[in-house]
Amino acid sequence: MTATAPREEQLWSRCTGCATLLYRKRLRRNLDVCPECGVHARLSAPDRVRQLADPGSFRPLPDSPADVDPIGFVDVVPYPHRITAARAGTGLAEAVLCGTATLGGHPAALAVMDFRFLGGSLGCAVGELITRAAERALDDRVPLVLVTASGGARMQEGVLSLMQMATVSQAIAALREVGLLTVSVLTDPTYGGVAASFATNTDVVLAESGARMGFAGPRVIRQVTGRALPEGFQTADFLLRHGQVDMVVPRRALRGRLVALLAAARAGRASATAPPRVPTAAARPVVPRQQTPPAAEADPAASTGADPWTTVRLARHPGRPTTLDYLDSAFDGFVEMHGDRLGGDCPAVVGGLARLDGRPVMVIGHQKGHTTAELVSRNFGMASPAGHRKALRLMRLAARLGLPVVTLVDTPGADPGVDAEEQGQAAAIAENILALTVLPTPVVTVITGEGGSGGALALAVADRVLMLEHAVYSVISPEGCAAILWPDRSAAPEAARALRLTAPDLHRLGVVDEIVPEPPGAAHGDPEAAARALGEAVRANLLPLLDMSAATLVRRRRQRFRRFGAARAGIRSGAR
Template sequence: MVEVESAPIDPAPPWVRCDRCVTLIYGKRFSRALQVCPDCGSHARLTAHQRLDQLLDPGSAQPLDHVDCVSDPLGFADTQPYPDRLLAARAATGLHEAVLCVRGTIEGRPVVVAAMDFRFLGGSLGCGVGAMITEAARTSLHSRLPLLLVTASGGARMQEGVLSLMQMAKTSQALAELDEAGILVLSLVTDPTFGGVAASFATLADVIIAEPGARLGFAGPRVIEQTIGESLPAGFQTAEFLLDHGLVDGVVPRAGLRATLAQLLSLHSGAADGPADGPADRPADRPADRPADRPADEAAAAPVEALVEAPEAPILRSAEQLPRTEAWTAVRLARHPERPTTLDYAAHLLDGFRELHGDRIAEDCPAVVGGPGRLNGRSVMLIGHQKGGDDLLERQRRKFGMPSPGGYRKTARLMRMAAKLGLPVVTLIDTPGANPGPDAERGGQAVAIAENLRLMARLPVPIVAVVTGEGGSGGALALAVADRVLICANGIYSVISPEGCAAILWKDAEAAPAAATALRVDARELLRLGIVDGVVPEPPGGAHTDHPQAALLLGRAVAAALTELEPWEPARLLSERRSRFHRFGLDSVPTAEGGAQ
């Protein structure tokens, strides 16, 4: 164990002004009320230390060991170098990271707690937070103690780029293992909880409770208002709104949290013998029909086998094989409206492709398409974003490839079907990101994304994901928790759009090209960082210049990846998949200059 991180001691002010009703409150009375306004009931934000002091039995907290992570993996600097921001946050909060993890008791019931602190860079999800949440889950798994997650976050940490996005997958994997081991997970949502935290571990708990007025969602209210050009209704995304829309289990005032959590913890028997590493993996039946050769369909595009003897490797696995490309050039090519869509690739590559529709609850989201087909005689389940091509009306109908919650639920339905039938899953990713509309938030977008991350983490069949164009944030990651993650040569993958990053950190949307460079969004940089396992070549000038050739190159790469994975039993698939995402943020990664860090 390590010593408790010390928090700066600030003397309690004699008077406090409520942020909501602007009433002046006597400081000691405010403290006795657990920092809840006695007039309007507004719950002020608590630090991680204050939260643990309020929830845990006195003297029971035992901090978990710190997990070392990469620091400044991108060499990121905007108006201030990222290391300077980290040092300032540590000095201001007394914390090493934006989460504090301990073992303790609540009314005598043992529990592992991970409490986030919004003061530390907005509670953003970076490699350090991902590592500590995963360590808390690992401690719960091996000690068979319930896990309590107390969330407060503005989203993923932009300064760590796609590595911060990977923490969503890593933490979701960790919670999936607790599910399988039968260990209770509780989530306490505090204000605010947005972005990558909302779309991963915050909403994957068995029971989700929220403090009054706490806001939770994937897209923040300002982003939504800018998208729809109008103000949101009062109370949108608050705990009460979430309860009305079936997204949380209850809203509990701060004074009642200890008793409520203790009651929930009593549900956990912890009766299983010994530490658990998860149940034995069920073998998945594999389709027996794997013909080595099949006749080419004369009416279809040329078969992938036509490229088997081509001198180029189907997958480029070294950054040195790729030319240096300006990041902003890659962004523009990835967004080209004439790039092939998922349905284009399906038409060129798959025999007998049958598109399936509907989430079996409420809708058929047109931004995601999928269904079974045969690639080189191998049955696969193809799922991908569908932007709509170069027709503006069709792109609008397809929501520009930004799925609704029903789109993620349709994806999950098709993946479960693939697991049932033993079919490999191939996902094609091309989306600006998650849907920023109010309907998506009402429909539980964050929950739908999080559940896909958890499902893919434990799917017992091979998964190959390819970023064919734009891989934007959680909307992309929801289809990318895979055994092999590839990217087309002119694709991009990012935690946030360059324009969004520039507006937030540079305070100038015109700085988008500089932000794209800093975020390292292009294929060469992503391969160098280890985010992707390989790069799929494109025709000269880009995939939009020659759809049939682009499809042949893509199909050749996917076939090669599936051939690697096919001999693996489910237990190995799950173990290797877990290791792939678990290492993000822990391993040394190349710096901007090419060395190791």
């Protein structure tokens, strides 16, 4: 609906669907759904809570976000100024409203996102608040209901915003392990990192009528593929036809559906014997009290002094060793395994059994190529849903066989194509992230070239994350960031500096555990030396993990990712 006066002062609104002029009070009585054409207007988080929760039952969590700027990001407007403007414009402290409530008398924890606040983007504070809502659900033994509305991860917080996908997913996993229901309600729009994590890895996924959801947005897909999009692409009905949601629900029926789900879950828990606690995974992890070092603080790893844009270009060099190159040099006896067992074999992901110093391991990685023909045949290392599902199958096989997993990450991001969206790209990434948070075997990741967004994270929720000296790891490409926040893409070098995407930056932020040095001239100058360094680094980081029990591995992995929200979100806790 469109209008010029503040929403609460409007007498009339014009429907964005049919252009009918509607009396505001009538529209509100109809839950902001056009009575003429049925278009569902976007709701604020407070309005959504009022529609779903029993009157007077909502209690906000006693946690409030402080000012947070974890990487000192500046584009044409400093990030803190954007936060201040969003708070003034919405009346909210952040892009999510979290609390407890009853729906039809059934208690639940709620996390409701608000697209008005910086596009509902997922940053450290948002991830921390949603995680705390999930932890409150775990403490109270009640279901968790998530209402999503987001453009994706918040690029102004760099790769730390990407980490929130794993942080929230592992909180969802903890609820799943003790048999507590999790429900997500997709509203318009839900994209990017939110779609590829907690929006699609809950037990039940509802889509409000008219909602759109996907990993890549329509504009990006058109730009990358040059293809016209199918009719109704990424809409709720499209998602239902392609098996990506449980049901499509009009707004007027949404509360009733949620009440029915909560009632069923409550009755089921009351009649069943309570499952045993799983202390290694379901218990809330103890979060180390770490703080982000100031940007100016010296770091022993930051010795190259290379310009970030130069590093980006090195990471993309066509001569840079690929996963198959490393498997040929740093590992022995690689036996490739194909297929996702559902109908596809993505060439952008390779994986199989290999040996490292005689020890069997499962190695999975993105595969690009060196020539144009190789790059095209491997889709430039951009995995399809079949690639993510193949990786998931091999990870689970490794766990059953008691083998450690080594992942090699080198991708601009997940496949942004129409076919990938039809096949459930967001859910495939989300399932990998969720599975890795509970995988009971050691996982070591090496960022070997480009670590692009959720496509990279789908292989990088690990016990130890290593990074080659001239690799990059980012929530978005510098070109993409520049196109959104700067006047044009020519600002990509400036965006690369702002995103803090180099190995020294990420080591300083605690995202990367160790930087693997490259030979003079970078890895493509001496691939054999680069392979030796990679093999030695993987071996050194893997050996201590082999002596840990599965319970300890899962607990420590969760602690590792949990701190990316708690230590950097600046959340002030009130008394419970």
